[in-house]
Amino acid sequence: MPIDKISITNLANKLLHYFGAMPDTYSTILISAIILLTFIAVIPVAYPKLANNKYYVSLFITIIIIAILFGRFPLLALELTNPDESLEIASAMTLTQDPVFWRSVDLGTHGPLTTYPLIAPLLFNIQIDYGSAKLIAVLMQLLSTILLFLTIRAFTSSKVAMLSVVPLVIFVSLTYFIDFISYNAEHPVNLLIAAALYFLAKFWQANGNRRLPLIFTAGLLLGCAPYAKIQSIPIAAAVFLFGCMAIYAKRSEENKVAPMLSTYIIGGTAATVIIICYVWFFGLYKDFMIRYIFGQFNYAGSNKFSGQSFAAFGSAFSKVNADNGKFFSLMAISSLLIVIIYLVYRKYKPHITTNPQPVDSGRRISNLTYYVLALLLLLIMSVIAVYLPGRAFHHYFLLISLPLALLSAIVVVVIYDKTTIKSVRILTILLYLSIPIAGQLYNRPYLLNFDGLFKQLLSIDSRFDQYITALIRQYSKPGEKMAIWGWADTYYVRSGLTIACKTGLTQISGDFGNKDYYLNSYLAELTTAKPPVFLDAVAPGQFAFTDKKIYGMERYDRVARYIQSNYTMVADVNGVRIYIRKERLGAA
Template structure:
């Protein structure tokens, strides 16, 4: 991006760059804000310099993945599957309170940001260092705005924009999962590096020496404190569930699990009989709940899994099992009707129910 003024880049290079940006949403939906900032920066530059062919190549490459995916799903008459299971699913996840109790307006408060960023103990020093470097650079810029640095203002603005939208991307959903912070590592380091250009030589040397030493010590501590040891044995209840699965399924058959217990697919090396390894998205109230229940029925009807296990009971389902809500499959009429008509209860172990498919 920094070297776009080089006229040696052909339109094909811009097409491939657009293609890469267009593929970002299919790698991770959360990368869309970052991709948009990069795309807008490129579009602005090409528009400003009147490079129309390269601009069209960039836009064409950007929209091509979306057109190809929609064409593929349209060919199989499954266009609604893509938009409901991917686009609208992540839209409701990110821009509603369906999957997070935190109101949208509170997701970007300084308190929320601080709690989220400094929540993982393994990276607190790293983030503290980034904050100090960035804030020091901002103060120096405000004090000496005319100071010239080797990086242009446009590239500096791009770094700020990418860092801000990366922070936005990790906060938008309102779920403080530690792995979301991975989106912030590179943008924050780049921004901290650019901000450091406004330091005086003495400040630069002192701050970066302390910063690198602090991060190195944190890295050493994390390596030393890394948990080692044998893989823990399965809980007794898991062992009993595994025996029940093995007793009620034959080789080359598939299984569907109702609940949040997808670990049993791994334990038994069994393929899932439906497109989702757990049913969290199906029993959770959302605008897509009816659609997902119908999808489950379609999958059961098409794949005909030999075993249907209702694992929606603690401790078989390990998470998302509220005490005061019944999320058993029979609570949902369309699913209860299908299981009743096509499956027979053959075993109950630790509250988990095993249904064997009837011969048809």
């Protein structure tokens, strides 16, 4: 007898109701975890030996895990929060029936390395749903944060690394910004970039032949990033350059540049070679090129780089920054203030400012100035990656969070290590920790009002139209296919049906070019799958496509004729039309 799958959404709801009955308990635990995290990070400033104790470091990482998971668990109870997340979940459900990407599913700007991780919960008998997707999102952010800590620790010292990641940990723990907590392609991209930086750090520490596998792995991870989201290419390129600098800096008689660099390049191209072999084997090379390569350039190419697009970018950033406790601007401001204070001290007290023996000098990077510039380039390339598509979707800005945190951390390293003045060191720590953390805490009123958060979370799901789902289920069985005209993939997730047509209206409407190719593909997929349910979701109140005069299927004669010949409309719910295949109605 099969065992029922575990629903993360249901588990989170139970916990939400549990803490909803005693809201002060949740607030106390979360605030205690944040205070303890900060305390553990600051103590090694007075007692440096603690930072190198493996048990102390393990305790610090454990508190990171507790703070992030406990801070984010209430949000796992949310269901429909982002349309891209719904499409990812629906695609993962479809891949369990046909696991070949670009044959059964196509997510436009998202690649296979974004979707396949959502299938992983099945290994633990966990249902693929909104809760499992959001859990994977927070686990990816958690791993990215820990890897960033380990990277900074490898390049500098445990003491500085602990201090440097505290603002990022609190940001990840406390964010309830819908587009950051919903699973999206930015989560695996950040994880791949963080992992690549970690292996570059291990390469920096290693000696002899141990370096080659590490530099190969770093290259492989960077090469994988575009197959999570092709938009990440500028970011991966900046990190790749960072790796080239590390290779050059580590050159010696025993470690020639040529073998290390060639190994790095081979690793970087390995993912592309594997993907090309994959699509060639399954006869999908043409689809891959049109959909994922040319389609992405067409998508980004529609950005005219006008004043209007810059204004939209600025407006979106202001919204994201404000709704996240001004994390991005406050991190930049605190780092800038630290630099200004250091420069002032250096000008007026040059004879006592420079530290002749920097902390942990044996492990520090030489020529730190070049690495600060490299990380500044990484941040700039991240901003470019966010801007290039010209859409300014809020979840894009998640790509900036790790580079900004890393650059700010290295600024702290430089200033802290270069001065012997205790007052400057203390001021550096206070500014770096207090300004961003104050912004996070000020923007999180639910820390002291969990009951308010509880009611807010429960109110979000009331937007979903249960009646449409009930109608879909009435005429279908779980695991069957459904076709949707529009962008309403949440109905796949809610009904338990999978995707009949991998081609979406976003592609047919022209965002990716090759409109005739996409329309022909949609019709071929529709006639082959013969889904029992067809949903016309171009209607007021739906996402993106609301005007039938512009996007309605009636504007596409071949689609309209096929639906009229093979389907019968059984309901119109606020403009959303439910069609059932005639054979299914006859059998009923």
